[in-house]
Amino acid sequence: MYDLIIVGGSAAATAAGIYAARRKLNFKIVTTEFGGEVATSGDIENWPGIVHTNGIVLASDFRKHLKSYNVEMEDGATITKVEKMPDGSFTLQVNKAGNGTTSYQSRAVLITTGVHPRLLGIHGEKEFFHKGVTYCTTCDGPLFQDKMVATIGGGNSALESALMLNDIAKKVYVINRNPAFQGEQVLMDKVQEAKRIEIVYNANTTKIIGDQFVTGLTYDNGDGKEHQIDVQGVFVHIGMVPNSGFLDIVEKDRLGQIIVDGLCQTNISGLFAAGDVTNVPYKQIAIAAGQGVCAALAIIDYLNKQKA
Template identity: 40%
Template sequence: MNLADLTLELTPFATDEFPKPAPGGRYDLAIIGGGPAGLTAAIYAARKRLKTLVAAENIGGQMLWTSSVENYPGFNVVQARDLVDKFRSQVRQFPVDVASGLQVAAVSAEGPGFRLEGSGGEAFTARSLIVATGKRYRSLGVPGEKELIGKGVAYCATCDAPLFAGKTVAVVGGGNSALTAANELLPYASKIHLINSSPAVTGDPVLLEPLKGSGKVDFHMRSKVSEILGKERVEGLAVNSPGGVVRLDVSGVFVEIGLIPNSGPVKGLVELNREGEIIVDCSCRTSRPGLFAAGDVTTVPAKQIVVAAGEGAKAALAAYDWLLANPG
């Protein structure tokens, strides 16, 4: 089995057992997103007897990208996959339509409500909408990156670190995501180059110390990857460093330079901040009546599972109140 096959096998995209709702359905409430915000919103909406659709590329969201969770109340430690299963099975208790594996490409205002269009042309309409689309990994945007995704270019160390046993790899970034990724790689990789454009890492000392103590990590500060090299798979990196352009021979590169909000489908419909997050008030209301947002895609601080779940609950209750005040 080659590296690309293994990557596909380990990269988490949920397969799940929700029956597919028929396209063309009309709903009281549509929720875009199957992470903790969207799934919690679905539970609250269903308990209010709203006819509800969840449209989500996957069930679990970012929880699929990590292994264990130590800060979700009620559990000392829970495996992220188990937590996803618990969210999923709770949603399944209710008559909620779940279109999983569906990417919403566009949302438009239609009559008194909203029209959702899937990337495969599926369409649904709803009187109200909750956007809970979370975040995705930011890419470097350098030559070779797109071409070599799954062939040594990776964004999720939790998912893909074991593929690099005994190999030299690079981690790009200097915040907590990068340091966490490097720590996840420590038991596997023979050597790690940490490449950071700033003069110093900004992540927590508690994450930095094991890297410094390992003797396996070379730190390249004030350095930027300009190209990912390789034809069939990653063979190296061209790095602009203070001493000039250097080539690093690596078999893998983990891009850990942060996350960007998935607000694309509602761009132009609601106000966003400079980072592209949907601006919400304390009741998850956006600048457009009837359109609510919850979780990591919003301006709410503290991007955490418990916060996203709480915001999902608030958004569903706010949507319910809005529907009562605006009967269709």
């Protein structure tokens, strides 16, 4: 039986893993895809001590740091269920990508599964996924060199997407359903100053059109007319949804975020959560990492009390 299983593989998991390793816990990290949302981030200029990096590099650094402590990691595995046993321990059901299922037992569990992109839910979105529709500008942006593209959204992720595409695409439309952006001022200023970016405010995207691949999208701006723009790429950045659906034993808020206290404890003793999957506000890499540290220390205290 493990002392701890960390579910997830991004900033919170890495920070918790480092602290758990330094305290010599018997633990492992189980993740579907190491790096998580960090790996899909573009330029990162707010990670303390590093003036400039990007998501791919930072995620790689996370892995290197964990490997330096010989942390046991299982990539490509998905936790499908977490159950609390009569003795207070936990059983985790695991789907091992192409290798069947298994289960692990642990005295404590830390959930750091993060979030996934929110869908538009409009015609053409699913039909043209990976045929012009994408949710990851870092991953797919380079495929649209000198093409016409649109980024949908009005927050930081949409602004970052637009700026990244400004260096790649021929033209970038930013489709924002609100009358103003809701993001960092420095990003808003850069977007508004960029020569290749055109902003469309008060625009609700209604459908994505195409043949074999995306050829355009339509939007409604309240004037009773359907407006169309011709683009080959549609980058959707309208928010995130917590990856908490597999967990049915903890208390969540109306958004599906796992409710935690100041020590990252859920309502289930021995089950902790950290990072973007929780109800802690301000989804930032640095905050997720800090939560991971807090959770690890709280788990160490919890385990020590169990042994006493």
